[in-house]
Amino acid sequence: MLKVSNRVTSMELSPTLGMSQKSREMKAQGIDVINLSVGEPDFRTPDHIKKAAFKAIENNFSYYSPIPGFVALREAICTKLKRDNQLDYTPEQIVVSNGAKQSILNVMMSVIDKGDEVIIPSPYWVSYVEIVKLAQGVNVFVPAGIEQNFKITPEQLEAAITPKTKAFLFSSPNNPTGSVYSKEELKALAQVFEKYPDIIILSDEIYEHINYVGKHESLAQFDSIKDRVVIINGVSKGYAMTGWRIGYIAAPLWVAQACSKLQGQMTSGASSIAQMASVEAFNGDQSCTQEMKKAFKQRRENAFDLLKEIPSFEINKPDGAFYFFPDVSKLFGKSCNGQMINNPTDLSLYLLEKAKVATVTGEAFGEPNCLRLSYATSEEIMTEAISRIKNALDKLN
Numbered sequence: 001m002l003k004v005s006n007r008v009t010s011m012e013l014s015p016t017l018g019m020s021q022k023s024r025e026m027k028a029q030g031i032d033v034i035n036l037s038v039g040e041p042d043f044r045t046p047d048h049i050k051k052a053a054f055k056a057i058e059n060n061f062s063y064y065s066p067i068p069g070f071v072a073l074r075e076a077i078c079t080k081l082k083r084d085n086q087l088d089y090t091p092e093q094i095v096v097s098n099g100a101k102q103s104i105l106n107v108m109m110s111v112i113d114k115g116d117e118v119i120i121p122s123p124y125w126v127s128y129v130e131i132v133k134l135a136q137g138v139n140v141f142v143p144a145g146i147e148q149n150f151k152i153t154p155e156q157l158e159a160a161i162t163p164k165t166k167a168f169l170f171s172s173p174n175n176p177t178g179s180v181y182s183k184e185e186l187k188a189l190a191q192v193f194e195k196y197p198d199i200i201i202l203s204d205e206i207y208e209h210i211n212y213v214g215k216h217e218s219l220a221q222f223d224s225i226k227d228r229v230v231i232i233n234g235v236s237k238g239y240a241m242t243g244w245r246i247g248y249i250a251a252p253l254w255v256a257q258a259c260s261k262l263q264g265q266m267t268s269g270a271s272s273i274a275q276m277a278s279v280e281a282f283n284g285d286q287s288c289t290q291e292m293k294k295a296f297k298q299r300r301e302n303a304f305d306l307l308k309e310i311p312s313f314e315i316n317k318p319d320g321a322f323y324f325f326p327d328v329s330k331l332f333g334k335s336c337n338g339q340m341i342n343n344p345t346d347l348s349l350y351l352l353e354k355a356k357v358a359t360v361t362g363e364a365f366g367e368p369n370c371l372r373l374s375y376a377t378s379e380e381i382m383t384e385a386i387s388r389i390k391n392a393l394d395k396l397n
């Protein structure tokens, strides 16, 4: 029988991409939809980075690149890790891939065997779960609700560890919650990991530059565990380069070598042009990242002031990334013209239909009480979106 593999059949479609697709289709039909479901900066890639790509084309960077990435890029990443994070890595420890998403997949495929457990604090980024499943691992979720600002405690972490635990995967700043772990909080987690030397720690730092509470803190700063921390990062969010598809790992040598081996049979080296643009992103003027962060911060202030006026939303002020993640459970059980709201998926569909605002259900991120709203859009559009949401919510009773 001709059929799709069980592997792909059992996979969920990316709900964030699904929502963006739906709102694009509505837009194409002439419906004025505001899309707050997106997971990317609305800014343009900075000019100096674009120029580096033009130059790479002119200079015939048109051949296959080395599998783990050009040495120039891996050196630039090491320089960045030293400059921004005070971390020492050699180019051999860096593997560049087609976005941080592929980096996570590479690591999971390289370290997880069938039945190995991967601890993931919940809410989590949607793709983590499917990537672990692809690697035949078992997802073990550690729930952290709004009352603990969506951050797990060391006690929770320790309670989730079993003899089968192989890896831990989390992001700070976090998607979808915007929560940022402080240095002290990370240290407390590191102290737990010290007791379990066989656990590999994946620290997804893709939102490093969009952090409103101060310096970015990485779990790799703790020497006692650094030799089993894999930093995941890239240019997508901090440099407004989502479509360029460049991510990387900074990892123990054995993990880097395994990822490189895997990538050599799967995708080969990432786009040569995008890599040369990324060299400029890391080595060039860094003020663009600060300017974008400033704009996001301003948007956060405005939108937060408006959102906290919605009585049915319980909302934390996010410390990083560009998402709000309000608890909307007070709305469950309400309805409008027979349309019941029993969960955030119902609410998300209701808001799309009634308010023409696209959001993402918290269920996609493992949190059945919340809704994700991205504020990677102008203040004017955000203000209009919130006003539409308010009007639609007023119709529920």
Ligand SMILES: Cc1ncc(COP(=O)(O)O)c(C=O)c1O
Binding pocket: 039, 098, 099, 100, 101, 102, 125, 171, 174, 175, 204, 206, 233, 234, 235, 236, 242, 246, 247
């Ligand atoms: C937490 C998190 N990690 C990784 C990624 C993937 O980034 P990239 O575009 O580099 O694949 C995203 C993108 O939305 C994300 O939110």
